Amino acid sequence: MKKGALSIMFGAAAVALVAAPLAANAGGAIAGKVTYPGKSEKKEFSFAKFPNPKFCPKNPNKALVDGDKRYMPTIEVGKDGGLKNAVVAVYDVEDKGFIDGYKGTEVTAEFCEFLPFAGIVVNTRPFKVENHDADPDDPKSKEGVLHNPHSFTVKGSTSATGFNIGLAKKGDKLEKPVTFRGGAEKDGYYRLQCDQHEFMQSFFLPVMNPHYAVVKEDGSFEIKDVPAGKHKVVVWHPFVGKGKKFEFDVDVTDGGTANLKAEIK
Template sequence: MGILLTVWLMGAAQAAAYEETTVTNGGTVKGTVQFSGDIPDPQRFELRRYYDRVYCGALSDGSGYRLLREVSVGEQQGLKDAVVTIEGVFKGKPFEFQETKLEANICQFVPFVSVVRNERPLSVVNLDSVAHDLQFYERDREHIFIMFHRPALTKAGTSDVVRFTGTRREVTMQCGMHPFMQGHGLAVDNPYYAVTGTEGTFAIKDLPAGTYRIKAWHPVLGEREQEVTVVENGSASVGFTFDAK
């Protein structure tokens, strides 16, 4: 089963204009995304209020609650699940990313944060023995709009496919049966991006020499941006810091 969804993911026109070429003497942007302050408490969901509380309770806190930790920070204050993008690159290395792949696994979407690309599919496969449905939302800086809601993942092994078109930037996914089951996506329009792990580090390579805007985005904490200049065969360092809202 699949659906073609007209979601306005930012950069559609730019994505169409991106030209693949051989990059020689490209530079690298590397750095760290960190978190400062008290880490927000996870959201708590009382399992007895929802479907499949025994199965989904495999990842409970032991007291009957399922926790959704939206801000994950490593030992060195590195921020996990931040998407770092280089803006305004219209020509560069091959854009090999073709599909976003997600799993429904023990009543959670894995990965929690991913990237999506205009005109490319997002596929979700159910690894659980219980059913899930899909609710997709589009987001901009001020509004959230529901895009669709359907019971697509009815049993283990079932899957669904979504294709995005348009010029908006952010999407959120949730299971209506298990509201603690959430995921987020950010649209990219060129191959110069990275998603941070628990160390919060990133490295974006083979970037043509020039001056660009670089952004770090987190689905809960927002976005930071600054300017970076890359020279041929050079390496530029950038640091981002997010604070608790």
């Protein structure tokens, strides 16, 4: 009887030892809002200067289209200064399991627009683009509107081509690895542009762990399951500060939520 009781006691102790580290590593969350003190800005293009001038204006997002004019919002500021399309990421944690298991960043070309406009990439992991466009009213584009995704790794004022591949038909796809070299992913970002339609652009922050978020329309965000401790958090927007990464110090406690109000300019 005593021997059995002793075994049970040792078993309970072993369970406790296993469970304790799990609880200690549970971490907490980072939540808050990214704001910008300035006004919204946009670039203007003329559909007439690019291929498919009748199809591209069919984009259902009316904020992008006004007659022959195509707008590319570069900075979108909402209520209370909330900044759209900013990315927030914990930048002092390298998670090899996340990097190796990342399935890839996916982008679609729809009505002459790359979606999403902002997101994340992981160095050496796949970047995927699929063409969803075809124009039944144009014999030349009935099977597909030609898009030519051209990717760049950007660091400061320099950039290098990653891939440059045409997708001629609806349903055509490409998949290529992201290729930052010489540690450029720590200081740079990834840009995608269509060589056929210059107004088709999107932008991506390189990350090394799953602790990131693309902000909501009002600039708010939440990142869950962040390891407890002090962290360097980066807030990034492709057109604020010329793509600069703004750094903030955040202290995450077990089971708590650290608040980050990040104004960038």
